[in-house]
Amino acid sequence: MFRTALRMLLGDTTKCLGLVFGVALSTLLVCQQVSIFFGLLGRASSVVNDVREADIWVMDPSVKTVDAPFPLRDTALQRVRGVEGVEWAVPFFRANVQVRTREGTLENAILLGIDDASLVGVPDEFMVGGIEDLTMPDSIAVNPAGFRLLFPGQELGVGRVIELNDRRARIAAIVDASPAFSANLTIYARYSLATAYTNNGRNALSFVLAKSADPDRLGSIAGRIGEETGLMAVSSDRFRMMSILYILANTGIPVSFGTVVFLGVLIGIAIVGLTFNQFISENIKQYAALKAIGVRNGRLLLMTLWQALFVGVVGYGLGLFAASQFFNWPSKNVDALRGFYLLPEVAIGVAVLSVVIVFVSTLLSMRRVLVVDPATVFRG
């Protein structure tokens, strides 16, 4: 009877396509929106993600996110270094700056200052040049998206000069930094140079990056730093989560994306539900005939669920393929979309959602099949 069920469904090409399209559209919409949502959350903690060497971040207790640091006294660095269990500690500077492009427009940028001596805090992968190039006078490293923003249509390269607060900065390297939340251009410079670019005065220290001597005691070492310095010290993981939670709590992003996802599910249920209902409506006499022949309600329910499963699998597959294509080409070629991926967890979650969409729609429509009077087949 399963083959009969499929033939009934495939025999009505228009409805079948409508059902598959409904599921595919929902899958595409939800996959795309949820993936972009998680991508944005990832961007909120990109600076933390890119600092691989340190496992403790020390900051003013009022700080809630990596994007809004409160300046520390310069002495904080030495106090952190003096805490037992801290293997090393380095300064880290973060500020928002504006850069004038060749066209004369101003672009927002994130300026990150890393320890002059150790250069701790730069991502591992350089696309042009290397970390040692940052030791040269007035040298900075920028991310590829930032480079293309500053020099549209040009090959990635070093040696070009830009202006930062009327000071000269020479691009000495291109570093593969994670896309950031607040700007497309990320600039790395030595700490001394970065603070000079921003003229922040004496208290310019944004964070102290520390490495615990014993990773198994990370929590207790962070706690000790907090007790002994009066500052807030948290693990990288915790700070990453804090930055994400800040975005969730203080922006309209969750509501905005949540609304689109909700609408996606609603549209899916509406399209699939209405189409399936129409399909069953138009075939109700066939179902009544099957009932009259002696096919039990349970069997009819299984037949309909089988049709729903087919629609769900094909629709989900097509929607997932479309979503993967959306992220595949643009995420490699469009800077604004870099860092957005179709996560496996999202694909699995949307699969569950598709099952819900299809089965809710089916069960709502199925009622008509279950209650149809087989005697209707006798009514000409």
Added chain:
Amino acid sequence: MAGTHDRAGSAQSGGRLAVRCRGIEKSFRAGETRVRVLRGTDFVAESGRMSFLVGPSGCGKTTLVSVIGGILSCEGGEIDVLGHDLSTMRNGRLADFRLANLGFIFQQFNLLPALNAEENASLPLVARGESNGRAERTARGLLERLGLGGQTKKMPSQLSGGQQQRVAIARALVHEPRLLICDEPTASLDAASGHTVMELLRDVALEGDRSVIVVTHDNRIFGFADRISHMADGRITRTESREDGVSQ
């Protein structure tokens, strides 16, 4: 009523009784009122015979065969079909009973438009759990006997009305039911096609001591009946049989 009981009882002098209804009551709600459709109806059908149920529209013919077919339940009376008391069966068992013992032919054929002729004809066997291949082989053989040998792969939309009704006959007989219920089998056909269909029914359906009940308005086919029960206002008013020589 007593008279009709007597006529029902007299049928036992012919073939073995396949259907015996006594005092069947059935009513439907129509707005605020209840309409009594069957009013203590008595009816019998014998094995190996073709029993016609005739009468004006709205007299209760279709309701009666729906009750006999286990599709509608009755509100009173006794109904024995092939030795089973249908009034004691619930929906699931009734469905199993229909699948095992009954075949239906409908006025509008009710073929599944997405299935070809042999797939449609094989449905009862597939519903019973037989493999598609085996069921379709059986259906194909029956369709060939019904003169549709070259049409087994055609979709219902590619067949004429007469051919579709023959597919419906094949579907009704493929699982070798002991009782065949036909509701206006010639109503959607022209005279020639209707005659052919009835000839096929007589030749094929009556095999194996099967009982055939035909509900019809079409007096052109009365000649195929072994027994004709006339119905009016929810009751059988008169019964004629071939042995009586009345309807020959």
